[in-house]
Amino acid sequence: MTRVLVLGARGFLGAHVAAAARAHHAVGTVLTPTRHELDLDDGVEAVGAALRRTVPDVVILCTGRLDGTITALTAAHAGAVAVLVEAIAGLTDHPVRLVRLGSAGEYGPVNWGDAVREDDPTWPVTAYGASHLAATHLLRVAVMGGALSGSTLRVFNPVGAGAHGPSLASQVAVRIRRAQLEGKREISTAPLTTWRDIVDADDVARAALAAALVPGPLPPIINIGSGRAVSSREVVETLADVAGWTGQIREDGPAPDRSAGVDWMQADTRLAQRALHWHPRRSLTDSLRDVWEGGDHHHRIPLLTKDAS
Structure with missing residues (x-):
């Protein structure tokens, strides 16, 4: 039986992976x-x-930062991988596989309507995406050199129970709940003009376990997404339906930095299907219902104030 070490098990995706x-x-x-x-x-x-x-037989790295300085982001992503790679390479009597959760932000802008593949060019436009890309390169170089086995799962936009921080779904859920509590009939969001590939957190967790357990070498990078781009407006409208919200949704907030320069994102998931025998199971409505209700992890939606993205 495999011994699995989950780093970041108290975070959003890490909790799903551990479960x-x-x-x-x-x-x-x-x-x-x-x-x-x-x-x-x-x-x-x-x-x-x-x-x-x-x-451990496998380390699944779910730690990271969503924002911060360039130094902090680089340390959280590339620095963490560098430490783990060297530490694992020193375990000469016990091979360990490293599976890390990366980000679709590593790609940067892609052509409208395209499903981005793992071998497509990477031109991240934020320090967040660049720091994840550096971590991906470090792990790939280590695997190519024989220091360990492993892979980066490029996770697209994860949504589900326990979602928090600057994600669109969690921020809109906060605002709808606050409006309901205060008896207000409108909320404000950023312009809902972007399209994103939304993937359920439980589906991401299944992919991580598949990468941890599948025999033989892994592809160095594997996209983990739903394979379908949805508009931000559809996300908000679906969440409003789940919440029973019939008030007005104004798109007059500032556009978030994390979405700058990337209007469209959709994953090509064929490699995940071939290499991991994985495909997403849960619908957008399932995911957003878990955001609203808290799902199996019973996370309370906090009253945050950052702008939705």
């Missing part, structure tokens, strides 16, 4: 250390010692 691992028949032990128990910021030697103590 999927615990439910998987081929997983014997699921390790979910706190940051006090295993902190990537402590460096290669400390992380290597923690890995020797826990002896």
Whole structure:
């Protein structure tokens, strides 16, 4: 039975990955250390010692940042991978696979209507996307050099129970709930002109477990998305239906930085289907209902104030 170590198990996607691992028949032990128990910021030697103590067969890296300075983003993504790669490479008597959750932000702008493939050019337009791309390159170089096996799953726009932060769905859910509580009949969002590939967090978790457990070498990069672009307006209108909201939705807020320069994004998921025998199962409505209700993870929707993206 496989021993799986999930880093970031208390975060949004990490919680889904840990839950999927615990439910998987081929997983014997699921390790979910706190940051006090295993902190990537402590460096290669400390992380290597923690890995020797826990002896995982697979590490699934779900940590990261959604915003921050260039330095902070680079440390959270590329720096974390660098530490893990070196620590794992030092475990000469026990091979370990590293699966990391990357981002569709690594691609940058793509042609309208195209489904982006893993071998398409990458031109990220934000520090967030660039830092993820650097991490992807570091892992690929390590795998090519034989230091370890592994893959980056380029996750598109994940939505589901426990979603938080600057995502469109979580921010609009906050605003609808606040309006309902305060008896207001309108909410404000950024212009709903972008199109995104929305993928359910539970589907992402299944993909991560598939990458952890599938035998043989993995492709270095695998897109994990729904394979369908939906308009931001459709996302908001579907969420409003789920919430029973019939008030006005004004599109007069500022456009978010994270969406700058990228109007369209859709994943080509054929490689995931071939390499992982994976395909998305859950609908947009399923995902948004989990955002609204909290789903199985029972996360309360916080009253945040950032602009929806």
